[in-house]
Amino acid sequence: MTDSTTTANDIDQRIGRIWLGKHIEVITAVLLGVVSCMTAYAGFQAALYDSNMASAYSQAQVLSTQSESLYLEANQTYTQDAQIWNTLNELSVDMDSTDRDLAARAATKYSVLYGDTVTVEFDGAIQRALAASAAKGGEYVDPL
Template identity: 45%
Template sequence: MTTPETASSAPATPLTRLFSNTELVIVILLGIVSVATAWVSFQAALYDGQTAKALSQSQSATAEAESLYLEGNQEYVQDAQTLARLTELQAQIDFGDAATSALAAETYDALFFVAVSEHFGAAIERAAAANAADPEFYTSPLDDEEYQNVLFGAYGEKSEEAVALTAQADELDARGDWLTLTTVLMAISLFLLGVAAVVRSRRVQYALIGIGAAIFIFAGGLMLTVPVTWV
């Protein structure tokens, strides 16, 4: 028959002894939270570096895209001026007298040879064919899709690259922000556990341990939502 004295003297399990030693539990939790905080801080620093790199690449791509656009636009303006002059010369060829027409034809050929690029010349030919097929509707070679693609295609590709890099930088920055928030929460958990280590009231200790552990678990959940990076 088991007496109260026998029951009270029954050996405690290792788990019971562990949790009966509140200070030891706090030390273990402090160690775990400290290591986790250091790891999250390391990951946040890596993401900050990746964000800065992506932003730098985005800015470089944006500057290059603007340069390509200005280059294409400059050629477009020059071609527009050339087209206006060619149109004027063509009118002189069609409606001028013999001498004027001959001089205009020579000037037209010389200007076309010097100032008209291969892709613009092809656009002029396609526009002329379209105008001949439908005289009631004027087709400008400046609106030719292939011609504009030659001038501004590289700009469009580089601009899309810049947008993609900016989006990547925003995503990396958001991940870094989440990790920073996680670091703050873990720091709060460390503070609560540190206070729990010095207070004398068991009830207060248990409350602080519980709150600190809950905050740490929540912060750990946030940490797990962010992919680990090593770059």
């Protein structure tokens, strides 16, 4: 009886080994197929992500360049307006001079400089500063 039990276990093991032996190549092929599909999908997602990142980086560089350009333009305008304002102040002091010749030349220079170099925006700032100065009883208000 022991022999028949052992023989039955041997038969079960052989059948299992034979089934696994016959199907191991199919199982391996299926697993390799699943793994290769997962690898391809991961590569596809990485390519999409890389493409999106490159596009976003390029757009960020363009925006950064534009903002730097606008900053430099604003800084240049501010510097130019400050220089013009200082010159206009010097000429207005000369216009109040007791020397009539100096006052006349300063008035001419002031009107030419104001008409030729003061922008509409800067003129608005000057007018607002003058109005604020008058409202504060003559206290100086900087238009810049």
